[in-house]
Amino acid sequence: MNELIPLMVIVPLMAGLLISAFSKFNKATKIFAFVVAICLPIIPLASNYGLHFFGGYEPIVDNVTSVMFHPAITYSFTFLQQIFIAMIGILTFLVVFIYLTKYKEISGPYLFLLFLGTAAVTAMLLTDDIFHMFVFFEILALAQVGIVAASSIDYSYEMALKYMILGSIGSPIMLLGIGFLLAMTGSVNVTDIAVAVHNGLVDITSPVFLLSLGLIFFGWLYASGLPPFHTIKSGIYSKAEPHGAALLQSFTVISMISIVLIMFRIYSTLPIFEVLIVFFSILAMILGVSLALTQTDFRRMIGFLAVGELGFIGLGIGLGTQYAITAGLFQALNEIIITALLFIGFGAIVNATNEVDTRKLGGLLAYHPKVSIMLLIGGLAMAGVPPLSGFQSKLMLVQASLSCGYPEISILAIMVSIATFVVFVKTYYSMFLKPKPTELKVENMEVPRAMIFAMGVLLIIIVVLGIFPDVVTAGISNFVGGIL
Amino acid sequence: MAQTQLVILFTSAALIIIGLYSAIFIDNIIKKIIGISFIEEGANLFIVAIGYKPGGVVPILMPGMDTSWFAANAAYPLPFGLVLTSIVIGASTLAVMLALVMVLYRRYGTLSTKVMLADTSKQEEYNE
Amino acid sequence: MLEFVLMIIIVVSAILALIQKDLLKAAILTGFTGAAVAVLFQVLLAPDVALTQAIVGAAIVPVFIALAVKKTQRSDG
Numbered sequence: 001m002n003e004l005i006p007l008m009v010i011v012p013l014m015a016g017l018l019i020s021a022f023s024k025f026n027k028a029t030k031i032f033a034f035v036v037a038i039c040l041p042i043i044p045l046a047s048n049y050g051l052h053f054f055g056g057y058e059p060i061v062d063n064v065t066s067v068m069f070h071p072a073i074t075y076s077f078t079f080l081q082q083i084f085i086a087m088i089g090i091l092t093f094l095v096v097f098i099y100l101t102k103y104k105e106i107s108g109p110y111l112f113l114l115f116l117g118t119a120a121v122t123a124m125l126l127t128d129d130i131f132h133m134f135v136f137f138e139i140l141a142l143a144q145v146g147i148v149a150a151s152s153i154d155y156s157y158e159m160a161l162k163y164m165i166l167g168s169i170g171s172p173i174m175l176l177g178i179g180f181l182l183a184m185t186g187s188v189n190v191t192d193i194a195v196a197v198h199n200g201l202v203d204i205t206s207p208v209f210l211l212s213l214g215l216i217f218f219g220w221l222y223a224s225g226l227p228p229f230h231t232i233k234s235g236i237y238s239k240a241e242p243h244g245a246a247l248l249q250s251f252t253v254i255s256m257i258s259i260v261l262i263m264f265r266i267y268s269t270l271p272i273f274e275v276l277i278v279f280f281s282i283l284a285m286i287l288g289v290s291l292a293l294t295q296t297d298f299r300r301m302i303g304f305l306a307v308g309e310l311g312f313i314g315l316g317i318g319l320g321t322q323y324a325i326t327a328g329l330f331q332a333l334n335e336i337i338i339t340a341l342l343f344i345g346f347g348a349i350v351n352a353t354n355e356v357d358t359r360k361l362g363g364l365l366a367y368h369p370k371v372s373i374m375l376l377i378g379g380l381a382m383a384g385v386p387p388l389s390g391f392q393s394k395l396m397l398v399q400a401s402l403s404c405g406y407p408e409i410s411i412l413a414i415m416v417s418i419a420t421f422v423v424f425v426k427t428y429y430s431m432f433l434k435p436k437p438t439e440l441k442v443e444n445m446e447v448p449r450a451m452i453f454a455m456g457v458l459l460i461i462i463v464v465l466g467i468f469p470d471v472v473t474a475g476i477s478n479f480v481g482g483i484l
Numbered sequence: 485m486a487q488t489q490l491v492i493l494f495t496s497a498a499l500i501i502i503g504l505y506s507a508i509f510i511d512n513i514i515k516k517i518i519g520i521s522f523i524e525e526g527a528n529l530f531i532v533a534i535g536y537k538p539g540g541v542v543p544i545l546m547p548g549m550d551t552s553w554f555a556a557n558a559a560y561p562l563p564f565g566l567v568l569t570s571i572v573i574g575a576s577t578l579a580v581m582l583a584l585v586m587v588l589y590r591r592y593g594t595l596s597t598k599v600m601l602a603d604t605s606k607q608e609e610y611n612e
Numbered sequence: 613m614l615e616f617v618l619m620i621i622i623v624v625s626a627i628l629a630l631i632q633k634d635l636l637k638a639a640i641l642t643g644f645t646g647a648a649v650a651v652l653f654q655v656l657l658a659p660d661v662a663l664t665q666a667i668v669g670a671a672i673v674p675v676f677i678a679l680a681v682k683k684t685q686r687s688d689g
Contacts, residue, residue, distance in 0.1 A: 131566050131569075134570075135569055135570075135573065138573045138577065139573075141577075142576070142577065142580060145580065145584075146580075149584065157584055157587055157588055157591075158588065158600065158601050160584060161513075161581065161584040161585065161588065161600075161601065162601055164577065164580065164581050164584065165507070165516065165517075165520070165581065167577075168520045168523075168524070168574075168577050168578075168581065169504070169507050169520065169523065171577075172500075172520075172523045172524050172526070172527040172574075173523075173527075175527045175531070175570060176500075176527050176530060179527065179530050179531040179534060179563075182531065182534055182562070182563060182566075183534045186560070186562075187562075188562070188566070488615050488655065488656075491615045491616060491619055492615065492619075492652065492656065494619065495615075495618075495619045495622055495623065495652070498619075498622075498623050498626075499622065499623075499626060499645075502623070502626050502627060502630065503626075506630045510630065512635075512688045514635050514638070514677065514680060514681060514684070514688075515629075515630055515635075515638065515688065517677070518629055518630065518638060518639075518642050518677065519630065521642065521673055522626055522645065525645065525646065525649050525669065528649075528661075528665075529649060529652065529653075532653055532656050532658050532661060533656060535656070535657075535658065536656040536657060536658075537657070540657055541657065542657050542658075542659055543657070544659075559656070559657040559658070564658040564660060564661050567658070567661050568660065568661055568664055571661070571664050571665055571668050571669070572664070572668065574668075575668045575672055575673060575676075578673060578676060578677075579676055582676055582677065582679075582680040585680060585684065586680055586683045586684060589683070589684040589685070594685075595684055595685060595688070
């Protein structure tokens with residue numbers, strides 16, 4: 001059923017608006033939000049692969065040159081989109097579920113922001129139109145700022161304003177890059193632009209083309225929180241509520257891969273493009289892990305580790321072979337799940353102790369054994385310990401960089417994995433294993449059931465993907481073969 | 485390149501540079517936000533200039549116009565449609581930023597960025 | 613010729629807006645820039661964009677800024 005493709009964006013958007021408008025009917029809104037959240041992962045799984053043309057404007061074939069033109073905004077739905085949208089749907093469901101069970105009196109606008117962000121990243125993944133992607137990129141930035149500002153953590157407004165100011169400098173710059181592309185090709189459809197570039201209608205050595213790459217690349221760096229934006233990105237993770245942060249990092253990963261795939265289709269003929277991506281990815285890996293080592297606030301620690309993991313995704317895409325891009329996208333999928341698990345788990349600890357400084361924590365293993373075991377498995381998956389999913393994708397990345405002829409990069413990747421392991425184990429030790437400090441009061445003994453449930457679901461996905469990676473990688477590999 | 489287009493491109497470049505300067509170097513947060521709105525206006529101006537055709541007509545097909553003449557002489561309407569969306573997005577981000585500033589002013593009593601946004605980094609230093 | 617005049621209005625009012633001590637005046641000067649950009653859109657054969665920009669750039673944005681200034685403080689510094 002191809003009619004379901006636009007519904008993936010429309011359902012969360014409309015649901016968010018309705019919830020925000022009728023939030024005074026508390027009970028009905030809760031039930032409605034729950035039902036919509038269940039629908040989110042089901043819609044992409046029930047839909048067929050295919051294209052959707054808005055307004056029904058089919059592509060036009062030029063009789064002289066037999067080149068296709070796409071006059072409509074096109075959504076293309078393949079296996080890659082299906083798996084990522086289903087995953088973000090599951091995550092949104094879990095986050096909304098945690099939120100609904102945590103508070104008696106729910107806030108309509110906050111749920112609206114959660115659904116708005118989901119709709120925005122879904123549209124960014126689906127769309128084949130670079131301006132459409134830009135519009136949802138802006139909407140996503142607004143939703144992220146709202147989620148951060150809505151949290152009750154100190155200094156969340158300041159962080160939201162900082163992020164917003166950087167974002168509103170970054171997005172017009174990206175718009176300029178899109179403008180340059182539009183000026184050169186006369187189209188905003190990515191397929192049309194890619195055809196024009198590959199057929200030689202655009203002079204790829206011209207400075208204008210390079211400038212458009214630079215401008216869009218800047219927007220991408222901002223959206224994905226790679227250096228020089230890594231500090232602000234980990235900052236907004238630490239200032240959001242834990243379940244909000246779990247969703248925020250998935251927004252970051254998805255916007256990163258959707259923009260980089262569009263850039264890859266347009267600029268892959270430029271050799272400097274892959275060099276740029278690999279350079280910034282390696283910078284992100286090193287900076288992320290080394291800054292995570294110095295943090296004492298464990299939410300910031302996870303934030304920096306998440307930035308470091310983003311470097312692995314970029315590395316896979318920057319290497320540019322089919323196997324490497326498959327590995328990078330698989331790593332993106334794993335990172336969404338693993339980091340969400342870590343954020344929710346550490347959120348449960350914040351909930352129980354009201355303390356975020358690892359130096360003042362300790363001995364929590366006796367109080368929260370379930371949470372600590374699940375967190376340990378999540379952390380090991382992030383560091384890449386077999387047989388968990390993180391191991392499979394990192395192994396693929398190392399193999400890919402070896403087969404591309406860059407053994408240095410594979411050594412670096414392994415070293416960063418080991419450093420990630422060290423950072424995680426250090427934090428884990430000081431939180432759970434070392435003797436409990438006398439001044440620490442464990443206030444709220446119960447961890448909410450919903451959080452345990454969410455972590456359990458994510459853990460099952462991690463283990464399943466770790467044992468059967470072919471379920472995902474085969475489909476992603478097919479998709480990558482299509483765009484190369 | 486017609487003279488009009490050149491003038492427009494210079495204007496948009498000037499707006500972007502003025503905006504970037506104020507967004508980065510000016511301390512007052514409201515002026516920073518004004519600068520950001522200038523950057524957005526510059527980008528919009530650039531994109532509209534792409535669609536301009538010297539000596540062309542407005543891309544609205546009136547009754548009685550010859551279609552092939554219209555296709556040859558009308559400006560390119562796609563960038564205009566894009567800019568409509570982008571103007572509205574710019575206004576909405578501006579509104580959100582100003583709302584955040586109004587909340588933060590109540591806490592700090594000043595519009596200076598150094599005071600308003602520095603506290604987070606102080607808190608981070610304390611954590612480290 | 614019109615575009616030269618508009619260019620000068622835009623650039624001068626933008627710079628003036630940023631060097632004002634009084635933020636309310638800066639908000640009004642932002643409106644000048646927005647209105648001049650709207651006329652430039654009309655020159656560039658985009659009447660629909662010009663209408664939107666005239667409403668947003670010349671009315672809504674300055675009013676927003678002026679409201680924010682009223683709720684905070686008027687002088688820069």
